[in-house]
Amino acid sequence: MKNRIYISELNRHIGEEAVIAGFVDVRRDQGKLVFFDFRDMTGKVQGVILPNNKEAHATADPIRTEWVLEVRGKVNQRPEKNIQKEKLNGDIELEILEIKVLNEAETVPFDVSSDGRELGEDIRLKYRYLDIRRDRMQKNLRARHAVTKYIRDYFSNNGFIEVETPILTKSTPEGARDYVVPSRIYPGKFYALPQSPQQYKQLLMVGGVEKYFQIARCMRDEDTRGDRQPEFTQLDIEMAFVEEEDIMSMNEKLLIELVEKFYPEKKIQQIPFPRITYKDAMEKYHSDRPDIRNDKNDPNLLAFCWVVDFPFFEKTEEGGWTFTHNPFSASKPEDAEKIMEKKDIGSILAAQYDIVLNGFEIGGGSIRNHRPEALIKVLEILGHEAEKIQDNFGHMLSAFSYGAPPHGGIAWGLDRFMMLLQSEDSIREVIAFPKTGEGRDLMMDSPSEIEAKQLKELEIVIKTREQLLEKLKHNK
Numbered sequence: 314m315k316n317r318i319y320i321s322e323l324n325r326h327i328g329e330e331a332v333i334a335g336f337v338d339v340r341r342d343q344g345k346l347v348f349f350d351f352r353d354m355t356g357k358v359q360g361v362i363l364p365n366n367k368e369a370h371a372t373a374d375p376i377r378t379e380w381v382l383e384v385r386g387k388v389n390q391r392p393e394k395n396i397q398k399e400k401l402n403g404d405i406e407l408e409i410l411e412i413k414v415l416n417e418a419e420t421v422p423f424d425v426s427s428d429g430r431e432l433g434e435d436i437r438l439k440y441r442y443l444d445i446r447r448d449r450m451q452k453n454l455r456a457r458h459a460v461t462k463y464i465r466d467y468f469s470n471n472g473f474i475e476v477e478t479p480i481l482t483k484s485t486p487e488g489a490r491d492y493v494v495p496s497r498i499y500p501g502k503f504y505a506l507p508q509s510p511q512q513y514k515q516l517l518m519v520g521g522v523e524k525y526f527q528i529a530r531c532m533r534d535e536d537t538r539g540d541r542q543p544e545f546t547q548l549d550i551e552m553a554f555v556e557e558e559d560i561m562s563m564n565e566k567l568l569i570e571l572v573e574k575f576y577p578e579k580k581i582q583q584i585p586f587p588r589i590t591y592k593d594a595m596e597k598y599h600s601d602r603p604d605i606r607n608d609k610n611d612p613n614l615l616a617f618c619w620v621v622d623f624p625f626f627e628k629t630e631e632g633g634w635t636f637t638h639n640p641f642s643a644s645k646p647e648d649a650e651k652i653m654e655k656k657d658i659g660s661i662l663a664a665q666y667d668i669v670l671n672g673f674e675i676g677g678g679s680i681r682n683h684r685p686e687a688l689i690k691v692l693e694i695l696g697h698e699a700e701k702i703q704d705n706f707g708h709m710l711s712a713f714s715y716g717a718p719p720h721g722g723i724a725w726g727l728d729r730f731m732m733l734l735q736s737e738d739s740i741r742e743v744i745a746f747p748k749t750g751e752g753r754d755l756m757m758d759s760p761s762e763i764e765a766k767q768l769k770e771l772e773i774v775i776k777t778r779e780q781l782l783e784k785l786k787h788n789k
């Protein structure tokens with residue numbers, strides 16, 4: 314828009330005419346004077362129509378909150394007694410000369426000038442595009458952008474490159490349930506959405522990239538519980554020729570920098586971050602993500618710690634073994650022989666480290682098994698048959714047979730981390746368009762049925778309505 318001035322910059326134009334554009338935040342009628350608060354992405358300002366401006370009065374008459382306007386006015390200094398020092402533009406007022414209506418607004422379903430805590434979440438999510446107008450959401454989204462940008466710069470400055478990995482990939486037994494996507498060209502076959510870029514990032518190490526990161530979307534079809542989202546964002550990192558220490562210190566440095574730069578009001582309880590073995594954490598805190606804050610009432614206290622030396626395997630209900638974190642992890646070097654001989658399995662420790670903040674696991678990673686023979690042993694311990702190992706992991710074994718540098722990495726749950734930094738109590742507050750706790754998008758109305766034509770193209774037959782209703786009953 315030509316000549317538009319952002320509201321936060323109006324005070325540089327005192328005594329001049331200025332054109333602003335934005336939403337009507339508040340309208341107040343005081344007889345002959347009409348006051349408006351206008352809002353754009355940079356802030357708010359009060360405007361007033363003086364009694365003699367008949368034309369502006371006429372235009373303003375129908376205007377209500379959330380209308381979108383272009384306003385030309387004169388930036389006036391407020392008289393001393395009306396100055397609100399602590400407020401942006403508390404020292405000025407826009408004397409409205411001319412109003413152009415860019416778009417009218419129906420009465421909005423809720424007030425967007427509050428913090429929204431008085432509202433049920435469903436209505437906020439249904440009208441998320443309005444909910445995002447509120448100051449609290451604007452702050453959360455802008456803070457997330459600032460932190461993400463800092464992260465990108467940090468890694469770029471340290472020789473990392475961001476590489477995009479596929480969203481349509483292959484279903485592999487990685488822990489959680491996969492979301493699958495039917496293939497039209499190969500009826501009866503499916504892609505899977507990535508639970509994490511784990512395998513691709515390791516293959517990038519085989520590819521000689523050495524330092525990789527990605528702000529990556531991950532999808533896991535888990536039962537909706539508490540604060541989980543079907544899709545979430547990870548800061549994903551992998552490095553070649555490293556040991557546990559390298560990855561931990563590089564991440565610790567970044568975490569400290571982020572807090573100091575963007576959250577100076579917050580205090581990190583202990584630097585360097587304490588390191589607690591899994592065994593000690595379980596004995597002392599009865600949790601592998603201990604909340605070690607020495608004052609739990611202080612919202613500005615950040616108690617980071619590393620939890621290390623996790624058991625590699627744990628018993629399944631059926632009496633076999635499963636991995637505690639990641640099938641691609643290496644054992645601690647001193648336990649490497651136990652893997653090769655498949656003995657004392659319960660005592661094998663993984664080269665795994667989790668980063669915990671105030672009782673939340675905000676990240677985790679490991680040094681990987683880069684020798685194919687050791688990876689095969691792990692998969693055998695996990696009960697995979699030789700044929701399945703080739704089917705599911707053949708590409709990894711093959712890759713590792715062509716010269717794979719030792720490597721390791723980590724991933725942070727970016728949503729959870731932002732939630733804690735922003736002192737929010739749900740990750741949904743730091744995600745622009747989250748699903749509900751039950752996995753639904755109330756704004757788009759998703760998941761939803763698809764056209765019969767689409768089903769036919771995919772050669773998919775849905776059970777009858779009766780069969781589906783029966784199934785839903787059992788799911789309850």
Ligand code: ASP
Pocket residue numbers: 508509510511550639677678679722723724
């Ligand atoms: N891929 C792992 C995860 O998603 C993290 C890692 O080990 O890098 O939890």
